[in-house]
Amino acid sequence: MYDYNSNVSNINFGYLISEKGPKMTNEEYLLFRSLIYNESGMYFKDTKKEFMESKIIKRLKANNIRSIYRYYKHLISESEGKREFLVLIDTLRIGETSFFRNRPQFDLFREKILPEVIEEKKKAVCKAVKIWSAGCSTGEEPYTIAMECYEAVEKNYRRGLTPPLLEIIGSDISFSALKTAKAGIYSKERIEEVEEKYLMKYFNVEDGSYAVSEQIRRCTVFDFHNLKNENGLREIDIIFCRNVMIYFDLAEQKRLIDKFYASLKPGGYLFIGHSETLQGLDDRFKFTYFNKGTAYKRI
Numbered sequence: 473m474y475d476y477n478s479n480v481s482n483i484n485f486g487y488l489i490s491e492k493g494p495k496m497t498n499e500e501y502l503l504f505r506s507l508i509y510n511e512s513g514m515y516f517k518d519t520k521k522e523f524m525e526s527k528i529i530k531r532l533k534a535n536n537i538r539s540i541y542r543y544y545k546h547l548i549s550e551s552e553g554k555r556e557f558l559v560l561i562d563t564l565r566i567g568e569t570s571f572f573r574n575r576p577q578f579d580l581f582r583e584k585i586l587p588e589v590i591e592e593k594k595k596a597v598c599k600a601v602k603i604w605s606a607g608c609s610t611g612e613e614p615y616t617i618a619m620e621c622y623e624a625v626e627k628n629y630r631r632g633l634t635p636p637l638l639e640i641i642g643s644d645i646s647f648s649a650l651k652t653a654k655a656g657i658y659s660k661e662r663i664e665e666v667e668e669k670y671l672m673k674y675f676n677v678e679d680g681s682y683a684v685s686e687q688i689r690r691c692t693v694f695d696f697h698n699l700k701n702e703n704g705l706r707e708i709d710i711i712f713c714r715n716v717m718i719y720f721d722l723a724e725q726k727r728l729i730d731k732f733y734a735s736l737k738p739g740g741y742l743f744i745g746h747s748e749t750l751q752g753l754d755d756r757f758k759f760t761y762f763n764k765g766t767a768y769k770r771i
């Protein structure tokens with residue numbers, strides 16, 4: 473692990489909690505920023521100081537720690553620090569997501585990419601379609617992927633032929649998001665984007681909430697994974713990593729795309745968020761689109 477103690481000499485630390493409350497100095501902000509960047513890849517700009525300060529103060533209180541600097545020392549300690557670091561990340565992360573987010577991308581996925589992948593699987597020895605939703609938040613993205621996969625299989629497989637296995641992996645750095653994802657139960661507001669036809673087919677209504685069906689659960693697994701690290705996944709057909717890279721700086725984005733390149737099989741596809749691009753980052757992918765939906769194909 474990086475020696476974070478080496479950063480802390482000659483630093484102007486904020487005062488202990490007084491009636492005015494703790495205040496984060498610029499130096500402390502830089503310490504936290506570099507710790508968070510080194511450990512998670514998330515990069516906080518100068519303008520995010522107040523946001524980070526308010527979240528850190530909440531964690532200080534929860535841990536009964538009296539100064540921001542002591543909290544920093546607690547985070548970098550070997551024992552309790554790692555667990556608390558993940559809790560802090562959980563409060564700082566943006567987990568916004570929804571079912572069928574960016575519908576044109578799901579049209580491209582269902583109408584063009586899945587039929588191509590399914591066609592390959594008919595001839596392949598390994599018949600599993602492997603899809604990774606990296607930074608899956610509370611599960612809406614991998615469950616949407618699962619529903620679209622079943623739709624595409626139904627349309628592209630003749631009766632009597634054994635359909636491909638579906639393996640959808642959802643991963644995230646947030647334990648609380650993964651807990652919600654694994655539960656697979658959503659309020660009425662959260663399923664607003666799901667068409668009636670899909671609701672009837674892939675959800676069960678339980679006490680006014682909507683639970684994803686057993687069929688969808690069976691092909692979906694969730695796991696903790698920090699995208700800063702390698703996870704060893706290989707021969708993946710399709711990766712979704714949407715609205716995650718925007719929180720990383722350019723150097724970290726490049727490292728992430730390298731990892732995705734290694735995880736994808738040749739000809740595999742990568743979906744990124746609509747405000748993200750591979751232009752200038754990596755030229756080993758070919759831009760592909762259908763109507764307004766876009767993705768990248770590993771050459």
Ligand SMILES: C[S@@+](CC[C@H](N)C(=O)[O-])C[C@H]1O[C@@H](n2cnc3c(N)ncnc32)[C@H](O)[C@@H]1O
Pocket residue numbers: 512513514565566567568569570573606607608609610613643644645646649697698699700713714715716719745
């Ligand atoms: C804005 S959400 C996007 C969710 C979904 N992909 C979508 O587009 O709807 C970003 C997610 O990325 C996760 N994330 C951020 N940094 C991460 C990291 N280093 N490793 C894994 N997940 C990370 C956050 O916890 C959050 O759930």
